Amino acid sequence: MSCITVKHLSKTYRIAKRGRGVGGALKGLVRREKREIHALRDLSFSVEEGEILGYIGPNGAGKSTTIKIMGGIMRPDGGECTVAGRIPWKDRIAHVRGIGVVFGQRTQLWWDLPAVESFRLLKTMYRVPEARYRGNMEELTSLLSLGPLLDTPVRQLSLGQRMRCEIAASLLHGPEVLFLDEPTIGLDANAKIAVRGFIREYNRKRRLTVILTTHDMDDIEELSHRILVLHEGEIIYQGDVAGLRRRAGESRQLVIDTEGEAPIDAVPGVEAAEEDGRVTFRYDAARTDVNAIISAVTASRRIVDLVSGSEPIERIVARVYRERGA
Amino acid sequence: MRIYWALFKTELQSHLQYRIAAVAGAVTNIAFGFFRIFLLTAFYGASQGKQPMSLSDLYSYVWFGQVLFGVLPVTGMLSSDSEEIRTGDVAYRLTRPVSLYGFYFARVVGQKVTALCSRSLIQVVLLLTLLPLLGLSRYGMGSPAWGFLPLLALSLVLTILLSAAIHTFVYMTGFWTVSTRGSSSLAYAVISLFSGLLVPLAFFPGGLRTVADVLPFRGVYDTPARLYSGTMSPAEALGGLGHQALWLAVLVALGVFLARRGTAKLEVAGG
Amino acid sequence: MHALSVYFELVKASLRSQMRYKLSLSFNVFGYFVVFWSEFIAVWILFGHFGTLAGWTMEEVLVCYGLAHLSYSASEFFTRGFEFLAPLTRKGDYDRYLLRPVDTAVQLAGYEFALHRLGRVLQAGIVMAYGLASLGARVTPPGLLLLFWAFLGGSAMFCGTFIFQGAVGMKTLQNIEAFNILTNGGPEMAQFPMSIYPRPLRLAFTFLVPLAGVVYYPSLTFLHKGGEIPPFLGWVTPLGGFAFLAVALLAFKQVEKSYISTGS
Numbered sequence: 001m002s003c004i005t006v007k008h009l010s011k012t013y014r015i016a017k018r019g020r021g022v023g024g025a026l027k028g029l030v031r032r033e034k035r036e037i038h039a040l041r042d043l044s045f046s047v048e049e050g051e052i053l054g055y056i057g058p059n060g061a062g063k064s065t066t067i068k069i070m071g072g073i074m075r076p077d078g079g080e081c082t083v084a085g086r087i088p089w090k091d092r093i094a095h096v097r098g099i100g101v102v103f104g105q106r107t108q109l110w111w112d113l114p115a116v117e118s119f120r121l122l123k124t125m126y127r128v129p130e131a132r133y134r135g136n137m138e139e140l141t142s143l144l145s146l147g148p149l150l151d152t153p154v155r156q157l158s159l160g161q162r163m164r165c166e167i168a169a170s171l172l173h174g175p176e177v178l179f180l181d182e183p184t185i186g187l188d189a190n191a192k193i194a195v196r197g198f199i200r201e202y203n204r205k206r207r208l209t210v211i212l213t214t215h216d217m218d219d220i221e222e223l224s225h226r227i228l229v230l231h232e233g234e235i236i237y238q239g240d241v242a243g244l245r246r247r248a249g250e251s252r253q254l255v256i257d258t259e260g261e262a263p264i265d266a267v268p269g270v271e272a273a274e275e276d277g278r279v280t281f282r283y284d285a286a287r288t289d290v291n292a293i294i295s296a297v298t299a300s301r302r303i304v305d306l307v308s309g310s311e312p313i314e315r316i317v318a319r320v321y322r323e324r325g326a
Numbered sequence: 327m328r329i330y331w332a333l334f335k336t337e338l339q340s341h342l343q344y345r346i347a348a349v350a351g352a353v354t355n356i357a358f359g360f361f362r363i364f365l366l367t368a369f370y371g372a373s374q375g376k377q378p379m380s381l382s383d384l385y386s387y388v389w390f391g392q393v394l395f396g397v398l399p400v401t402g403m404l405s406s407d408s409e410e411i412r413t414g415d416v417a418y419r420l421t422r423p424v425s426l427y428g429f430y431f432a433r434v435v436g437q438k439v440t441a442l443c444s445r446s447l448i449q450v451v452l453l454l455t456l457l458p459l460l461g462l463s464r465y466g467m468g469s470p471a472w473g474f475l476p477l478l479a480l481s482l483v484l485t486i487l488l489s490a491a492i493h494t495f496v497y498m499t500g501f502w503t504v505s506t507r508g509s510s511s512l513a514y515a516v517i518s519l520f521s522g523l524l525v526p527l528a529f530f531p532g533g534l535r536t537v538a539d540v541l542p543f544r545g546v547y548d549t550p551a552r553l554y555s556g557t558m559s560p561a562e563a564l565g566g567l568g569h570q571a572l573w574l575a576v577l578v579a580l581g582v583f584l585a586r587r588g589t590a591k592l593e594v595a596g597g
Numbered sequence: 598m599h600a601l602s603v604y605f606e607l608v609k610a611s612l613r614s615q616m617r618y619k620l621s622l623s624f625n626v627f628g629y630f631v632v633f634w635s636e637f638i639a640v641w642i643l644f645g646h647f648g649t650l651a652g653w654t655m656e657e658v659l660v661c662y663g664l665a666h667l668s669y670s671a672s673e674f675f676t677r678g679f680e681f682l683a684p685l686t687r688k689g690d691y692d693r694y695l696l697r698p699v700d701t702a703v704q705l706a707g708y709e710f711a712l713h714r715l716g717r718v719l720q721a722g723i724v725m726a727y728g729l730a731s732l733g734a735r736v737t738p739p740g741l742l743l744l745f746w747a748f749l750g751g752s753a754m755f756c757g758t759f760i761f762q763g764a765v766g767m768k769t770l771q772n773i774e775a776f777n778i779l780t781n782g783g784p785e786m787a788q789f790p791m792s793i794y795p796r797p798l799r800l801a802f803t804f805l806v807p808l809a810g811v812v813y814y815p816s817l818t819f820l821h822k823g824g825e826i827p828p829f830l831g832w833v834t835p836l837g838g839f840a841f842l843a844v845a846l847l848a849f850k851q852v853e854k855s856y857i858s859t860g861s
Contacts, residue, residue: 014859073695075858089857097698108693112614124606125699127599350774357778361786361794368793369647505621507713511628515635524639529646 003177003209004047004070009079011040011065011233039065040076041233049176050207052199054224054241056214058321061230063213067179070211071101084176097126100170104182107162108169109154115165116150119172126173133172140168143198160191167198177209184216196222217313231321244316250285251311254293260301267292277304282311329424330432334439348444351396355449356456359392363465378528379557382468386555389467391523391547393449396441397485398521398546399492400514407433408510411500417592427585430497431578434490442486471556477563478553484570489546491577492517498581501588522548542573600703607707615712622712629716633666637724640788651792656731657820658789663725664744664812665787668751670718676756678708679763679849680772686856687770701853702846705763732820740819743832747815750835754811755783757838757845764849767856779806787812792825807837 014034039062047053057063068074069081072088072095081088088095102108109118123133141147144164149157157165163183170178180199184192200223203210212223220227221241229237229244237244245251256279258264264279266272270293271282281293290308297303366384370377379387395401407430410416419429450467457466470478496513503509518524520543527538527548538544549566552558558566615622640662644655682705685691694701729736762776791799791813802808811834817823818831 068692071692071696073692073857092695093698093700096696099696101696103693106690106693108696110610110614112617113610117610117613121606121610122697125603125697127698347774353775354778354782358782358785361782364793364795365643365650365789368651368789369643371651503624505624505628508621508624508628511625511632515628515632519635519638524636525642529642531642531645534642 002046003049003051004083004211005081006046006066006070007044007080009040009043009066009069009076009081010038011062011069011074011076013037013039038233040069043079043230043233043235045228045235045238047209047211049209050203052203052210052212052223052225054212054214054220054227055230056217056220056227056317057230060232062233063230064181066230067101067181067211067213070177071099071179072096097173098175099177099179100173100175101179102163102166102170102181102183104163104180104185107154107166109162109165111155112153114151114153115146115157118154118165119150119169122169122172128173132174136172136174137168140171143201144168145194160187160194163187163191163195164198167195171202171208175208177211180210180212180214182214182216183212184214184219192216192218199223217317221313229317229320237320241313244313244320245310247320251316252283252285252290252308253311253315254281254283254290254306254308255279256281256294256297256306257304258297258301259304262300264300265296267296282315330428333424333429333432334436345444349448351445352448352452355392355395355445356452359388360465362388362392379526382464383555383557384526385465386468387522387526387551387557389453390551390554393446393453393467394442394485394547394550396445397438397489398517398523399489399496400517400523401441402437402493408497408500408506411497411588412503412506414592420589420592425582425585426589427494427498427578427582431490431494431581434493434497435486438486438489468555470554474553474556474558474563477567478550481550481553481567481570484567484574485546485550488542488570488574488577491574491581492542492546495577495581495584498584498588501584501591517543517546520544521546522551542569542577545570545573600700603699604703604707607704608710611707611710612712615710625713626716629713630720631716633717633720637662637720651790653790653822656728657816657822659724659728660732660744660819661790661812661816662788663721663728664747664751664816665784666717666721667725668748668811669755669784670714670721671748671752672755672759673714673717674710675706676759676763677711678705679759679766681708682763683766683770683772686767691767691856695857702760702849735820743815743819746832747811747835750807750815750838751787751811752838753842754807754838755780757842758783758806760842760845760849764845764852767849767852783808790816803834807834807841810834810837 014036039060043062043066055063055066065074069076070083070088072083072092075089083095084098086095086098108122109115110121119137128136141150144167146164146168149161149165152161154162154165167180167183183199184195187195196219199210199212202208210223212219214220224241226240227237227244228235237247258277258279264272267281267283267288269283269288273280279297283290283293294303363385366388367381370381370384391398416426419426422429453467457463492513496509499509500506520527520538520541522538522544527535527544530538538548545566549558549570553563553566640658641655644650644658649655650658682691685694694704697704758776758779762773762780765776766772786794786802787808791802791809794802799809802813803810814826814834815831817825818828821828
């Protein structure tokens with residue numbers, strides 16, 4: 001059953017161009033030249049209940065615009081959108097009661113107060129009954145290991161600790177949909193693992209629909225059931241991660257640490273990049289035999305170490321953007 | 327010395343960017359000036375007997391204060407500069423080959439001169455053009471007392487320096503204060519009253535007048551304002567200038583002293 | 598009511614965070630208290646020299662003074678968030694308010710309960726009490742009721758000016774200093790009987806921004822200073838304050854709506 005449906009969504013921004021210098025500033029007071037940015041063009045997709053959707057795209061592709069529209073804080077110029085049966089921008093208050101939003105770069109907590117007091121404030125705002133609040137908080141506190149953090153003022157928390165509190169804050173009212181915008185940005189490895197683990201667990205237990213926007217491809221690979229790649233307001237890929245790999249071909253990556261400085265003969269159909277003796281080869285396994293690469297290297301240098309694997313998803317995505325003429 | 331000049335110049339440049347803010351500030355000052363004038367005119371209206379100042383001299387006095395508002399020690403006191411002294415963030419400045427007091431003093435002088443060149447200038451222009459246009463010339467600023475012009479010029483230089491000295495002195499107390507907002511409010515209260523900004527000093531009753539004459543604050547407004555309107559005798563004028571110069575020296579000395587003590591305190595605490 | 602309980606929770610939270618710095622807070626309150634005394638001393642000096650102002654004695658003027666400053670101070674406790682609307686919107690932080698299931702005006706009202714402003718309330722209260730005490734027999738229960746009613750209207754009006762300032766700030770993304778003439782300057786202008794201002798200004802303060810209606814006219818009626826207006830009007834004009842507040846809120850909602858339509 002579709003929890004979120006988006007049909008033919010479009011949004012154009014009109015930005016006033018700022019004149020340069022004093023003359024431009026004065027002119028700007030009288031008349032503004034406008035520039036149009038088509039953030040979204042005819043966007044359509046749907047998200048199933050309990051699905052984790054990874055939403056990726058370069059900056060300016062229209063990701064945050066879509067999130068804002070689904071969140072009900074922006075009106076589209078055209079098209080329809082329903083989230084959990086509601087139209088987001090109609091009756092804002094009823095809509096936001098059923099969603100949770102985490103912005104990686106901004107906080108929803110009160111800076112000078114202990115985390116638990118922020119939670120209680122939100123409890124009042126969301127009108128969460130005491131029993132349900134306690135139940136949710138117990139679960140969230142244990143899953144996110146919030147115990148020692150609750151009485152600490154938010155300003156004293158580390159980024160990872162704060163992010164765990166942010167996530168709890170966005171879920172304590174039991175929403176049906178959770179929007180995560182760059183939730184792991186700036187976090188250390190342990191914190192990232194903790195956050196991802198929680199999202200996976202909570203999504204499984206509660207059938208929580210999650211929209212995840214991120215530049216961190218590990219987030220995508222570890223969490224998403226499906227991904228949506230957005231570019232200049234349009235979807236250029238929709239499907240699961242495996243499908244994206246397949247579409248990008250059987251791309252593989254070979255990293256060889258070499259000794260020596262003699263040039264290595266190029267192998268047709270293989271990209272090579274070198275840095276300090278470490279050469280990274282990217283090739284399509286369907287078309288190139290890995291032996292050809294190894295022979296080319298050993299002909300001029302000594303191999304110290306090598307690692308082979310799939311091409312990282314970042315590169316695949318970047319290539320997909322490039323194909324689109326990014 | 328060159329460093330201070332450079333600091334002063336950069337302050338000037340960065341503030342001149344905010345021209346629109348200067349116009350808005352000028353308009354605000356003009357509005358407040360008018361309200362003070364209406365109030366004082368109404369007081370005069372019902373009174374019998376001779377007043378220490380003629381009405382037109384009074385208008386002159388009020389406008390002088392509004393025009394010079396940006397230069398007074400009260401503006402811009404609650405800033406990041408005062409906060410960083412209180413919190414001790416100022417420690418990083420101590421690593422530079424510039425005396426702490428000199429650094430802030432030069433900055434403040436820059437701010438005052440900028441205000442003079444933007445906010446004050448715009449106000450003068452507005453007053454000279456708008457008032458005749460609206461038929462309100464009788465409320466106007468009036469021309470300066472030409473005979474006192476050289477003394478006025480000297481006094482203005484002293485005013486800017488004295489104002490900066492007061493301002494920087496308050497900054498230096500920041501090493502020991504708990505709240506910059508508290509001390510700047512206190513400073514504002516005392517300065518605005520005893521400079522003549524809230525009420526021309528001419529109306530102060532005996533004892534209070536003596537206090538106001540002694541304190542440095544009249545040197546920042548009352549003295550130059552009266553030189554402008556020519557309501558001082560030559561003897562009083564010279565006395566006023568001497569008063570400005572004396573307090574300038576005293577406050578700079580005190581400020582430098584506080585800066586040294588404050589810096590020492592920071593170093594002990596470990597910055 | 599949900600909105601009210603949210604407002605009180607926000608206020609309590611703000612108080613708790615401010616109370617963590619008790620010493621600094623006390624200094625702030627003290628500083629604020631002192632600032633307004635110096636302005637009062639100025640008024641006292643002027644009356645000491647001149648005796649009366651446009652036919653009003655100092656005690657009578659203190660009624661205007663108290664009313665103006667008390668209404669303004671009261672409004673400061675509900676509208677701090679609106680003063681920050683420009684930077685909030687500019688930095689993109691306003692979206693968070695839209696994502697909460699509470700009316701944004703209520704959230705902004707509870708934004709930061711600036712406790713130090715109590716210093717001003719205290720000062721204005723003392724002056725008002727002194728003025729009323731000096732007026733002795735002229736103070737009657739219906740008179741006090743009128744003053745309280747005018748105070749409510751005045752607070753509503755000043756809330757309206759802050760909300761207007763916020764709405765304009767949200768639209769232009771800048772804080773326009775000229776608005777200070779109305780906000781900071783409002784009580785300064787209203788603290789004296791408006792008969793000292795020229796006619797065009799009095800008209801503006803009666804019909805455009807109901808400053809006269811929430812301080813001057815009620816004071817006229819309270820002090821039985823007849824002439825300018827029939828006494829019963831002093832009871833009616835404070836309504837202008839509420840009307841002004843309503844218009845301001847509408848303007849704010851309108852600006853917010855256009856923010857949602859066009860995006861940041």
